[in-house]
Amino acid sequence: MSGHDDADGAGGPGGSDDAPGTGGVPDVALDEALAAVAGEQPLINSVTNDVTVNDVANVTLYWGGLPVMSDDEREVGDMVGIADGCLLNMGTVSESGEETMLTAGRAANERGVPLVVDPVGVGATPTRDRVADRLVTDLDVDVLNGNYGEISALVGDDAEVRGVESVGEYAEIAAAAVECARKTGAVVVASGETDIVATEETAFEVDAGHSMMGGVVGTGCMLGVTLAVFAAAVDDPLDAALAGTAAYGLAGELAAEGAFGDYRGPASYKIAFLDAVAGLADASTPDIADRIDRIEVQ
Numbered sequence: 001m002s003g004h005d006d007a008d009g010a011g012g013p014g015g016s017d018d019a020p021g022t023g024g025v026p027d028v029a030l031d032e033a034l035a036a037v038a039g040e041q042p043l044i045n046s047v048t049n050d051v052t053v054n055d056v057a058n059v060t061l062y063w064g065g066l067p068v069m070s071d072d073e074r075e076v077g078d079m080v081g082i083a084d085g086c087l088l089n090m091g092t093v094s095e096s097g098e099e100t101m102l103t104a105g106r107a108a109n110e111r112g113v114p115l116v117v118d119p120v121g122v123g124a125t126p127t128r129d130r131v132a133d134r135l136v137t138d139l140d141v142d143v144l145n146g147n148y149g150e151i152s153a154l155v156g157d158d159a160e161v162r163g164v165e166s167v168g169e170y171a172e173i174a175a176a177a178v179e180c181a182r183k184t185g186a187v188v189v190a191s192g193e194t195d196i197v198a199t200e201e202t203a204f205e206v207d208a209g210h211s212m213m214g215g216v217v218g219t220g221c222m223l224g225v226t227l228a229v230f231a232a233a234v235d236d237p238l239d240a241a242l243a244g245t246a247a248y249g250l251a252g253e254l255a256a257e258g259a260f261g262d263y264r265g266p267a268s269y270k271i272a273f274l275d276a277v278a279g280l281a282d283a284s285t286p287d288i289a290d291r292i293d294r295i296e297v298q
């Protein structure tokens with residue numbers, strides 16, 4: 001595992017710690033990030049929802065990681081302790097599941113295992129607001145992903161989350177993502193037509209993806225575990241979030257272009273998308289620098 005506490009200080013592909021690339025954008029090498037994932041085969045424990053659990057497991061595997069879905073209070077701490085990354089997705093969280101997520105998250109923090117949180121549906125109900133608040137308050141989260149509505153709701157901005165769906169317009173999403181990063185200490189990925197990756201200081205726009213992705217249940221969940229896989233193999237959480245978000249969007253584009261077979265609608269698109277995730281490293285090693293722009297946020 002590489003984790004964030006490696007002593008080698010190599011910083012992984014690219015390097016936000018080093019000289020930034022053009023326009024203050026970190027110079028993240030996607031081919032190196034994909035190779036790091038393939039080389040390390042990170043074990044990712046996902047405590048996730050009942051709806052998309054199988055997709056989350058397969059995406060872990062297709063990037064080159066190893067999935068495990070331990071969510072039993074008796075063993076989850078041990079499993080996370082030997083893992084290289086951990087995802088907490090609260091999509092169908094129960095009362096006992098909430099405690100299990102906190103146990104898993106604490107084990108990740110104690111062992112320096114990169115932790116990703118997807119607060120699915122936060123903003124939709126008071127229960128979800130309370131669970132999400134506990135996760136981001138009690139745990140040190142490395143990367144937090146949610147759709148525009150969820151990220152806006154987390155910071156108390158106007159948001160409409162219907163069930164797990166983001167509804168409405170979010171003109172200030174970059175500012176909300178930076179505020180969310182300040183509140184949680186995490187690198188924040190706000191997903192939507194254009195993905196925003198934010199730190200406490202700045203925000204980046206990642207121009208990758210396809211509208212077909214919005215018509216498949218679970219693309220947000222699969223983005224979450226993608227971020228866990230990249231965070232496990234790439235030392236810096238910002239580099240990992242940028243590489244993971246861009247790689248995921250590129251897979252969505254390749255699938256939409258038909259590079260992994262014809263599709264007839266959202267169901268067959270999903271299969272092509274999963275194949276694109278599995279085949280991205282061999283299909284191309286694209287330069288993602290021209291897909292990432294810095295956004296000025298106060």
Ligand SMILES: Nc1ncnc2c1ncn2[C@@H]1O[C@H](COP(=O)(O)OP(=O)(O)O)[C@@H](O)[C@H]1O
Binds near residue numbers: 214
């Ligand atoms: N209209 C769109 N155009 C391009 N990419 C999209 C679009 N809608 C969703 N996506 C992509 O689908 C993934 C999931 O995003 P989103 O639908 O916001 O999450 P969720 O499923 O959690 O609501 C992200 O990678 C996002 O970039």
Ligand SMILES: Cc1ncsc1CCOP(=O)(O)O
Binds near residue numbers: 052091092164219220
């Ligand atoms: C429909 C649904 N209900 C609870 S979890 C879930 C899946 C949400 O998936 P995503 O956040 O990727 O759209």
Ligand SMILES: [Mg+2]
Binds near residue numbers: 120121
């Ligand atoms: Mg989601």
